[in-house]
Amino acid sequence: MSFDSAMTGFAALYIFMLAGFAGWVIIGNVPAILHTPLMSGSNFVHGIVVVGGLSALLDASTTLAQAIGFGAVLLGAGNAAGGYAVTDRMLAMFQPSAAPRPAHARKRKG
Amino acid sequence: MLATLAQMAIGATDLVAAFLFLFGLKRMSSPATAASGIRVAGVGMVAAVLVSFLYVFTIDAAARPHLPVNLALALVALGIGGGGAWLAGRRVAMTAMPQMVAIYNGMGGGAAGGIAAVELFDNRAQGSTHLVVTLLGALIGAVSMSGSAIAWAKLQGVLGAPLRFGGQRGLNALVFVAALVVGGWIVAVVAGGVAPMLPVTTWIAIFFGLALLFGILMTLPIGGADMPVVISIYNAFTGLAVAFEGYVLGNPALMIAGMVVGAAGLLLTLLMARAMNRSVANVLFSNFGGAPAKGRRGAITGTERETQASDAAIKMRYAASVIIVPGYGLAAAHAQQKLYEFVKLLLAAKVVVRFAIHPVAGRMPGQMDVLLAEAGVPYDMIFQLDDINADFATTDVALIIGANDVVNPAARSDKASPIYGMPILNADRAGQVYVIKRGQGKGYSGIVNALFYAPNCDMVYGDAQAVLVKMIEAVRGLGAAAA
Numbered sequence: 001m002s003f004d005s006a007m008t009g010f011a012a013l014y015i016f017m018l019a020g021f022a023g024w025v026i027i028g029n030v031p032a033i034l035h036t037p038l039m040s041g042s043n044f045v046h047g048i049v050v051v052g053g054l055s056a057l058l059d060a061s062t063t064l065a066q067a068i069g070f071g072a073v074l075l076g077a078g079n080a081a082g083g084y085a086v087t088d089r090m091l092a093m094f095q096p097s098a099a100p101r102p103a104h105a106r107k108r109k110g
Numbered sequence: 111m112l113a114t115l116a117q118m119a120i121g122a123t124d125l126v127a128a129f130l131f132l133f134g135l136k137r138m139s140s141p142a143t144a145a146s147g148i149r150v151a152g153v154g155m156v157a158a159v160l161v162s163f164l165y166v167f168t169i170d171a172a173a174r175p176h177l178p179v180n181l182a183l184a185l186v187a188l189g190i191g192g193g194g195a196w197l198a199g200r201r202v203a204m205t206a207m208p209q210m211v212a213i214y215n216g217m218g219g220g221a222a223g224g225i226a227a228v229e230l231f232d233n234r235a236q237g238s239t240h241l242v243v244t245l246l247g248a249l250i251g252a253v254s255m256s257g258s259a260i261a262w263a264k265l266q267g268v269l270g271a272p273l274r275f276g277g278q279r280g281l282n283a284l285v286f287v288a289a290l291v292v293g294g295w296i297v298a299v300v301a302g303g304v305a306p307m308l309p310v311t312t313w314i315a316i317f318f319g320l321a322l323l324f325g326i327l328m329t330l331p332i333g334g335a336d337m338p339v340v341i342s343i344y345n346a347f348t349g350l351a352v353a354f355e356g357y358v359l360g361n362p363a364l365m366i367a368g369m370v371v372g373a374a375g376l377l378l379t380l381l382m383a384r385a386m387n388r389s390v391a392n393v394l395f396s397n398f399g400g401a402p403a404k405g406r407r408g409a410i411t412g413t414e415r416e417t418q419a420s421d422a423a424i425k426m427r428y429a430a431s432v433i434i435v436p437g438y439g440l441a442a443a444h445a446q447q448k449l450y451e452f453v454k455l456l457l458a459a460k461v462v463v464r465f466a467i468h469p470v471a472g473r474m475p476g477q478m479d480v481l482l483a484e485a486g487v488p489y490d491m492i493f494q495l496d497d498i499n500a501d502f503a504t505t506d507v508a509l510i511i512g513a514n515d516v517v518n519p520a521a522r523s524d525k526a527s528p529i530y531g532m533p534i535l536n537a538d539r540a541g542q543v544y545v546i547k548r549g550q551g552k553g554y555s556g557i558v559n560a561l562f563y564a565p566n567c568d569m570v571y572g573d574a575q576a577v578l579v580k581m582i583e584a585v586r587g588l589g590a591a592a593a
Contacts, residue, residue, distance in 0.1 A: 035475035
């Protein structure tokens with residue numbers, strides 16, 4: 001018995017089409033004021049590639065595959081963690097007129 | 111049995127993660143909910159990473175003896191890569207954000223390329239479709255990695271002027287075609303059984319070498335001011351590469367996340383290019399930014415008129431409404447804090463103050479908004495071009511700081527101007543215009559700005575921070591004199 005989560009042929013193309021459309025519509029609604037955090041945020045989202053790196057590394061049986069897999073996980077983890085850190089930092093800075101600014105957004109400037 | 115359960119758990123968690131990514135991005139469409147949006151997406155990421163350790167139950171028999179080593183390697187890689195990038199991301203200055211995003215982006219492209227490399231070297235592809243998609247993802251990922259590295263070097267100032275030489279486009283095209291040919295050859299050898307001449311692994315290495323080289327060559331001639339578009343494009347590239355490798359690995363979460371980012375990056379790229387009044391192809395291949403255009407003064411009469419910082423400050427203090435147009439020069443002078451201090455004095459005197467942001471202000475889309483937010487400016491005071499442009503005509507004073515081309519009226523009127531047709535902020539229509547500028551000079555495009563010679567425009571020369579300090583003192587002095 002096997003559980004197959006793989007997407008092949010037209011199913012894969014449907015996923016690509018729908019995901020691309022969803023991305024276009026969702027991002028199209030983001031105001032220009034948020035374009036930098038949006039870009040770093042979407043940058044963070046493609047950090048999911050680290051999961052693919054993990055599957056490749058755990059399945060490695062040669063030294064070459066281990067080395068490349070290690071690199072892939074390292075880079076993917078950097079992409080995800082770094083993308084999150086900068087996006088979270090930037091978004092914490094956006095405050096309306098009335099609200100007092102949170103201390104951590106002030107402290108980390110410069 | 112265990113393998114099946116593990117796969118089901120991974121599949122289910124990845125499904126939830128994909129939903130959380132989309133939901134999180136959706137929440138980013140308003141400044142009020144955006145901060146929670148990234149956290150929602152973050153939860154999805156942590157869940158997806160944790161559950162992917164269940165892959166240990168699904169591995170090949172050949173990999174089983176290596177499992178302890180591989181697990182240790184995975185933890186070390188996660189720790190170093192994640193920890194290092196996290197610390198760097200927490201510390202980086204907001205002005206250096208474009209470089210930082212370029213690095214993270216290149217890392218993602220490299221990771222996608224790495225996954226493709228493992229697939230190719232281990233010869234895991236099932237059939238020619240798989241192989242072609244793997245190679246495509248590898249190509250795009252590698253280009254994104256090396257291209258982002260060059261973009262970083264340019265933004266960081268490690269690399270200076272754009273590198274251009276004769277026959278450059280021909281060479282770039284040659285390298286690109288060579289990568290495609292080698293990729294096609296690999297498909298023919300692996301899937302078609304053609305005699306390889308060299309070992310297949312050598313061909314794969316050549317393929318990656320050519321792809322990396324193309325990323326470098328393609329980015330080298332592009333000027334620093336065009337980097338917003340370049341970063342956007344590589345963001346989209348990395349997304350696409352991740353989506354393709356997701357297909358190869360049979361992981362729908364990667365496919366969805368990658369394709370969403372690919373579409374998002376494409377949309378942002380088009381928005382940026384439109385705000386510069388140029389096509390994406392023009393940005394990538396025309397070598398515009400940094401080339402000294404001929405300064406034309408033919409149609410412009412009059413001279414630049416200088417005024418004192420204190421006079422300008424007092425005029426603004428007694429105005430009913432002021433619109434501030436900040437450009438990258440403001441950030442270069444680290445003057446955002448001083449600017450907001452000055453604005454607070456104006457607000458206290460019941461002046462209506464708003465900020466007008468041009469789409470290409472800064473070195474990446476929206477960077478000026480972030481820099482103002484960092485200085486404490488509330489987001490409801492910040493307006494985008496379309497929302498505020500009509501209001502300049504009814505505004506007493508427009509204060510322009512470190513911006514030039516984005517307020518050049520030649521874009522509206524002078525058909526011969528290289529920036530003709532570019533959307534600009536109509537600051538020239540305000541009753542009085544003040545321009546804070548380091549000295550007499552041109553914008554990055556090298557175009558003379560007719561606004562500076564207009565009868566309603568006065569120039570305040572000097573470093574933005576020093577000028578703003580004088581302005582603050584002038585307004586404070588008024589208050590003291592009145593008391």
